[in-house]
Amino acid sequence: MIIHVxxxxxxxxxxxVFLTLLKVLSIVAFARSDIFxxxxxxxxxxxxASSYVGKWYEIEKLSVGFEDNLKCxxxxxxPINATHIGVQNNGFNKLTNVLNTINGYAYVPNLSTPxxxxxxxxxxxxxxxxxxxx
Numbered sequence: 001m002i003i004h005v006x007x008x009x010x011x012x013x014x015x016x017v018f019l020t021l022l023k024v025l026s027i028v029a030f031a032r033s034d035i036f037x038x039x040x041x042x043x044x045x046x047x048x049a050s051s052y053v054g055k056w057y058e059i060e061k062l063s064v065g066f067e068d069n070l071k072c073x074x075x076x077x078x079p080i081n082a083t084h085i086g087v088q089n090n091g092f093n094k095l096t097n098v099l100n101t102i103n104g105y106a107y108v109p110n111l112s113t114p115x116x117x118x119x120x121x122x123x124x125x126x127x128x129x130x131x132x133x134x
Contacts, residue, residue, distance in 0.1 A: 047115035049085055049108070053077050058091075069094045083108045087119060 058073040067073060070091030078086035084107045091100055104121035108114050 041116060043113050044115040049106075049114070049117070050079055053079050053085065067091060070100060077106075080105060083111070085117070087121070089121070 054077060056075045056077065058075070061067065061073070067089075071094050073089070073091035076086075076088040076090065078088075080086050084105050087104045087106050089102045089104075092098065093100055102121050102123065104119060106117040106119045108116070109118050110116065
């Protein structure tokens with residue numbers, strides 16, 4: 001039985017070697033490509049963050065973990081000061097229809113590039129925390 005299996009595998013061995021080699025070569029080519037580099041974003045000196053204040057609905061997206069199983073996703077942006085904007089991302093859970101919300105803020109870390117904002121979201125952390133008495 002084992003000899004029969006080995007003989008049948010021997011017939012497919014060239015194909016398996018070819019497919020394995022093709023997979024390795026495609027991985028190497030992909031890793032060496034510029035696909036991992038991001039295009040540079042032009043600086044907009046006249047960028048006015050306050051013009052983005054309000055409610056924005058998501059039309060298309062890339063998959064991000066905190067939006068899994070959400071529908072009707074929207075963001076609410078509120079002014080904080082000249083360099084900070086409040087961020088509230090919202091969406092309805094597809095299974096429970098409950099509104100899920102995550103809060104944070106966006107800010108301009110470098111005033112020479114006012115249209116390059118960083119977003120900080122307050123991600124809830126679940127778990128047990130123990131305080132040790134001294």
